[in-house]
Amino acid sequence: MKLVIAGGGFGGLRLARKLNNKKGIEVLLVDRFNYHQFQPLFYQVATAGLDASNISFPLRKVFQKSKNVRLRLADIKSVDAENKKLITDTGEIPYDKLVIATGAGTNFFGNKELETYAFSMKSTVEALQIRHRLMENFERATIEQDPLEVERLMNIVVVGGGPTGVELSGAIAEMRNYVLPKDYPELDFSKMKIYLLEGSGKVLGTMSEKSSDQALKYLHRLGVTVVTNYLVASYNGKTLTNKVGSSIETATVLWAAGIKGHVPEGITKVEPVRGNRLPVNELNLLKPYDDIYAIGDVAAMVTTEYPNGHPQVAPVAIQMADNLANNLLAQLSGAEQKTFRYRDKGAMATVGRNLAVVDVPKPKLHFAGFLAWLVWMALHLMLILGVKNRLFVFLNWLYNYVTYDQSLRLIFREFHREDETVPV
C-alpha cells in the first residue's frame, strides 16, 4: 500500500514514524519545509531567545535508516481524488491512501488590510520575520525625529489572548524590561507599550478560571496592557482601531487571534466545517471518500464530548496519528480498527520567567508560578526532537535565565532593502 502523508507537523511526522519500517506499507511524507517545526516555541524564536535551528529538525535525518519512508519537499496544491493523486508544485504523487495533515494557518477572517500589515506566526520563517521586524523598529526609532512615529515604532500590539498571544506578549515584555533599555540607551522604554488585545472577556479562555486569572496577574506584573472585549476593526500599518472607534498607534501588530485549516483544493465531496476544518469520522476517515484521512488541526472529529471537534493542539494530532497508524496496520493484517478517543492530559501556558500556569484534568488540579514554569520547561524539552536540539534549547534557556538576556538579537537580512528580494 502506498500511503502519502501531506504535512510533516506533529500529526504527519508521528504517523510516518509509527509506520517506519513496517512491512506492506510504503510511506511518502510531503512537506513544504525540509524540517519539522516545533510550533510551541515559535514565540521564543520571535523574541530572540532561541535559534530557529533549535526548534527545527531535518525530516530526512529522522528517516535516514528507514526502509519504507521517503520524503518530498513540495507545496501541496490540490487532491485529484478521482485519479488518486496529490498535486504539488513539484509534480503529481499517486497514492493508494492519503492522509491530510496540513495543519492550520492564520485566520484574518477576511480582513485584507490585516493580512497585509499584521504579522502572523505560523512557521519558523514567520517567527524570524517578527524577530527582524522588532529589531529593525528599534533601530529606526533611534534615528526618528517625530515623537509620534517613535511611539509607533516602539509600541507593540499582540492580538489574541490564547496561549500564543499570552506567551508572545509576556516574552516581549521581558525583553523590554531587561534587555532593550541596555541595547538602546537612546530610547525611553517607559514610553513603550505592549498591548494584548482579546476579543472575548478573558485571556486563556480555554483554560480554567483560576489559570486565566493568574495569567492576567502575571501579564500585569510584567507590564503588558491587557484589553479584553477588544474587537479589531481596521489597521493601516500605523493605526489600529476597534469597533467602537478607539485607536492605538503602532507599527507592529502580531496576529494570534485565529487559525483556519489548510484544506487543499479538490476535496469536493466534503464541506469544511467551522474553522475550515475537514469533518472526519471516528477513524479519521473523510467520508464519503474511503481512501482519504485527515488528522490534527485540519480535522474536525465531532463527538458528543467535543461537539466542535477536538482542540487544535499538538497532543490531539499526535494521538490521532497513533490511532490511525494502528488502524492502517490493522487493515493490512485484517484486524479490527479502533475508534479514536482523546486522552486530555491538560493544558499549560508560560507568561515569563518563573511564571506559568498548568491545568491538569484528572485528577483535577491547577498550579502556577515557579513549579508550573519548571514543568512547562521539562515537558517542552522532552517533546523537542533530537538530543542536540534539546541540549541547545536547554543551554539557551539557562543562558537567558542567568543573564536576563535574549542574546539572538540578529537581523539576518539586508536592512532597508525590503523592496529587493533577499531569499534567505
Next chain:
Amino acid sequence: MKLVIAGGGFGGLRLARKLNNKKGIEVLLVDRFNYHQFQPLFYQVATAGLDASNISFPLRKVFQKSKNVRLRLADIKSVDAENKKLITDTGEIPYDKLVIATGAGTNFFGNKELETYAFSMKSTVEALQIRHRLMENFERATIEQDPLEVERLMNIVVVGGGPTGVELSGAIAEMRNYVLPKDYPELDFSKMKIYLLEGSGKVLGTMSEKSSDQALKYLHRLGVTVVTNYLVASYNGKTLTNKVGSSIETATVLWAAGIKGHVPEGITKVEPVRGNRLPVNELNLLKPYDDIYAIGDVAAMVTTEYPNGHPQVAPVAIQMADNLANNLLAQLSGAEQKTFRYRDKGAMATVGRNLAVVDVPKPKLHFAGFLAWLVWMALHLMLILGVKNRLFVFLNWLYNYVTYDQSLRLIFREFHREDETVPV
C-alpha cells in the same frame, strides 16, 4: 572629537572597542548589519556545520555599558568630505574624523554573467543563501528525470584556491562523504563531483610550498577535483566554460576567486589602487585628506616589505585598528603618533576533519594534520566574540566530529518561491 567608524568588521569593531570609555572622544560605529560577522567561519555556516548566530555577535551588546560609543544601523552611501559628513540610507552623519573600515566584497572582475549566477560568500546572509541552495539542489535532484540535469544539480564548483575556496570545497566534500548519501538514498553520490578551480598554478598560493602541497593532498584524499591554471570564461547558470573551451555542467558555482575594496563614493581626491583599495600612509591616513583614515581590507598601505599593501586578512585589520586607536588618543593628549608595523603571526587553513596546514614565520616552521587542525580550532574559538558563541561553536564542532553529521541542513525560506519576496 566626534569619530565616525564606517564598518563593524574586524578593524572597525576593534577600533571602537579600543576607544571604548576613553575621554574626549565620541564614537559612532556604523554598519549595515546589527551584528559583527566572524568571516573566517562563513564556510561552516554555508555547509550546515554552524548556525549563523554562532558566528554573529550583536554590536549593541558589545557597547551596552559604553559611555561614548553609539551604534547606527545604516548602509553607507558616500562621503561628503567637504562638509565632513558620512551619507547613509538613514541620513547624514557629521564627523570630525572618519575611519573607513568597510572591508572588501566579492570581485567578479566585471563579469556580469558570473555576478548573476554565481554565489559569493562575503556575509552571513550570503553563507545562508549558499546553504539553502545546496539543500534545495539535492531536493530537486530527487525528483528530476533528466540525468544531465541531475548531474548539474549535484555537481558543485568552487572557484578560487585561496583559504576560503579550499575550506569550502573540503567541507562540501565531507558532506558528500558522510552525510548526504544518508539523507538522500535516492541519489547516487558517486556521480557528484566537487571541483576546486584555481587560476594560478597552485592552491593556497600565499602560503608556503609545503602547506600548498599538503593541502592539495588533503583535497585529493577527500575527493575534491582540483584544477589549477583554470581561467573561467563564462557561466550561464548551467554550464561553466574556461578560456580554452572545456566545460563543466553545474547548477552551483561558488565564487571565492577575488575581492575588491568597498570604497564609498565621494573620495574624489584619491585614486584607488589595485583591488580597489584606498592608499594610506603609515598612520593609515588617507592623504591628502587630514581627517579620513582607512584600515583593514579596504586600505592599501604600501611599504618596502609590502609593495602591494598588506594581506587582506583579519590580523592586519586588527593591528591597524590598535595602532590607529593609540594614535587618535595620542593626538588628544599631544603625544607622538606611531607608524604601523605588521607583526605577521602566520597563516593557516583547514581542509577537513584532522586535516589542516599551518605556517609560522618566526621561527619559520610549518606543520600539518591533526595537530594543525587542533591549533586552527583553538585559535578560531579564541577569536570568536562572546562566551556563549564560543561554547555553541565548540559544541557544534564536537557534535559534528563525533557524529560525522553537519546537523543544520535547514532551508529557512519558502521553497520554490524565489519569485516572491521572502524577507527573512
